[in-house]
Amino acid sequence: MAVSNLRFAVICSSNMNRSMEAHAFLAKKGFLVQSFGTGDKVKIPGSAADKPNIYEFGTSYDEIYNDLLEKDKTLYTQNGLLHTLDRNRRIKSHPQKFQESKEKFDILITCEERVYDQVLEFMESKTPSDNSIVHVINIDIQDNLEEATIGAFLISDMCMHIATAEDLDNDIEEVLHTFEEKCQRPILHSIVFN
Template identity: 85%
Template sequence: MAPLTDLRIAVICSSNMNRSMEAHSFLAKKGFDVKSFGTGDKVKIPGSSADRPNIYEFGTSYDDIYQDLLFKDKALYTQNGLLHTLDRNRRIKTHPEKFQETNDKFDILITCEERVYDQVLEYMESQTPTDNSIVHVVNIDIQDNLEEATIGAFLISDMCLMMAKTEDLDNEIEEVLHNFEEKCDRPILHSIVFN
């Protein structure tokens, strides 16, 4: 399938497990040129209790994480949806990736929570631009649970379709985001940084 647009999009959450991967899956199915990342120090996912998360290094394969959870407590991780999530993830790519470690260039960076948005801006502003191309950083807050990740993926997909229909994204993005914000009734943050 030919890409829907030539926009290069990255969807970013903290661990590259749930929200960014659900949106990655939606956008890829619609033909977008999309990648997904996390910004955290480690990949953290729920464990047997709130104070005992499962923690992995970025680069640990989704398959290895799946097998680890299967071994630890198949019933728990089936019931809370983590095994299903990991199964989806490993069909999309091999492992969680850290945004701060990629050399890829993007036109739009979509973050799923304000803390991640701040981390992305901090990282982008610490880099020396190579070609001074404009990058739009857009945040839409999505709670980190399976239901919200699905709703968030629909919203991100709608927003990307609206952006794809513009003649000149750099000049029209404020209007697109304003219209989208009214439609989805969630606050949207937007900043411009340079590649």
């Protein structure tokens, strides 16, 4: 049974770490949730800071896992990437690009301001189909495993508050303001139309 009939999407840059951790948390709690990335490509750490591993959106988590395993099993085990990919492939088959999705959501949650800007730009560039309200909310989460876990707790907590609002469109500012004070992180919020 879903906690709420609201449709949530969690969005980071590569649909690899932050959005997937939050996706896992929210799905376990019974939310209707999907996750996406907004980047041009899926970029994850490589053997050096200037040598990231880069994949096309749509490349399966299995393929990425096997590629990293072949390149350097020890490195990618130690830095947690193989564990991350293992979690990801239990949730869905591959990273998805938000700008290619045709699905509709009530709440879009982004994990960094640059992604928030990309989501707003995309939503404002398309022609609304039914003029339903979409809330775009940003909470900054650093792109590392520990912060992704903390961020997933925060996003989950925020979604619980959103889901229990009696009149979301009227109450959301108050809900987000209360949450912002509680979590001590700035929250951005905009309204766009589907």
